[in-house]
Amino acid sequence: MTPTPVLELADVTFRREGKQIIDGISLTVHAGEHWALLGPNGAGKSTLLGFCGAVTFPTSGTVRVLGEQLGRVDLARLRHSIGHVNPRHPLQYPLTIRQVVLTGITATIDTPMRWTPTADELRRADAMIDTVGLKGKAEDTWPTLSQGERGRTLIARALIAQPRLLLFDEPSTGLDVAAREQLLETIDTLGDTHPEVASVLVTHHLEELPSTTTHALLIADGRTVADGPAIDTVTTDNVSAAFDHPVAVTYHHGRWTARAAHRTGPWAAPTDAELRH
Template identity: 60%
Template sequence: MTGTKAGDVDTTVLNLNDVTFRRGETQILHGIDLSIGRGEHWVLIGPNGAGKSTILSFASAQVFPTSGTVDILGQRMGRVELQALRRHIGHVNPRHPLRSNLSVREVVLTGLTGTIERPFRWEPSPEEIAKAEGLIAEVGLSSRADAGWKILSQGERGRALVARALIADPQLLLFDEPNMLKGDTYRASYLQCTDFKLAA
């Protein structure tokens, strides 16, 4: 879909080649080719149920396609350790599947481990905590840093997820349903995203 050459690790951050996705008898995606180069900004637009979130689940190294290949940051899914790959991807997912009641600060810190839950025995460094606090302030959540996930509003969760997505200085930043972020938060996160991609 772009002029970027597939497999060009230096300039291609994401490459989907002839990807299909099937669940049961239902063919959800078929024959998807998508190549995204470093520094490019893309928007996926389509009707409800078209498969946008499913494509983002491949791009974020969360879900394997039924067939076809997915290369993320020069690494082929199925041939790399997914958690290591996820640490380089910022994914703002409105269906963030957190089960425990981590605080905002802890959720943001899971961006460093590439996990949903806080890993057993993992302790962030003082520098990492300071970075989390800075991002929490940037998304306007400082007064909620100790609040548990379960009591957060949808908008507050969205802000926390933006900070989580940015904390590891990702090489690939994905927003699912960015319209859940309103006003200044959205603008701030978008500017961060733009700065990052221009610098990459």
């Protein structure tokens, strides 16, 4: 018996003020798979992530999250099983790292009034903080954190609710190279610490793809350009088509890079000799 997919988008469309934002995209994500959602600005990535997070409803088509069809399920209950990592987290108060992580249990931005975490919840929060590489920083406050520390805090916040689906909305936004690599290392460890959790990561920079990425969906103008196993999908031809520009894509030691292609032919990739220089 085939396990129920964690996420299913079936021929979804979305229109806003008469404009077609999404035009017939389908996506199926199974437990343990880690998908990259790639495309240029304005391609419809954020709208698709809204479907995945049970936040936005399609104009037509079907969305099933964790086996539940949008429109036929209690959304508040469903969202407790979805972890969302957004670097634009709108926190208004100087909470500590531990307090921010605990809001993953209550599914709120700030600590709810008259809510006190149990001893077990506090232990879980500290365990998650250690998992993402922030041991000893549980009492550090949000305003004092670097962007990288905030990103890892938000991953811990998402994990504490024991989600089956993790959504990453351009998690490397605003990070320098070192902080980006630390964040990606944290994401990569989730394959070992949370092997059954599925994820969808949105970005338009190939360098921001974790090495644990298993699949990819490339979109442009609200339509699918290519989808499937990442190694076969994130290619020079597909990326060039999605971004409507000749881009040479390389893959080395589990990571992708991209640069403008200037050789003969519209999407020509550099040779191995060129890559060594």
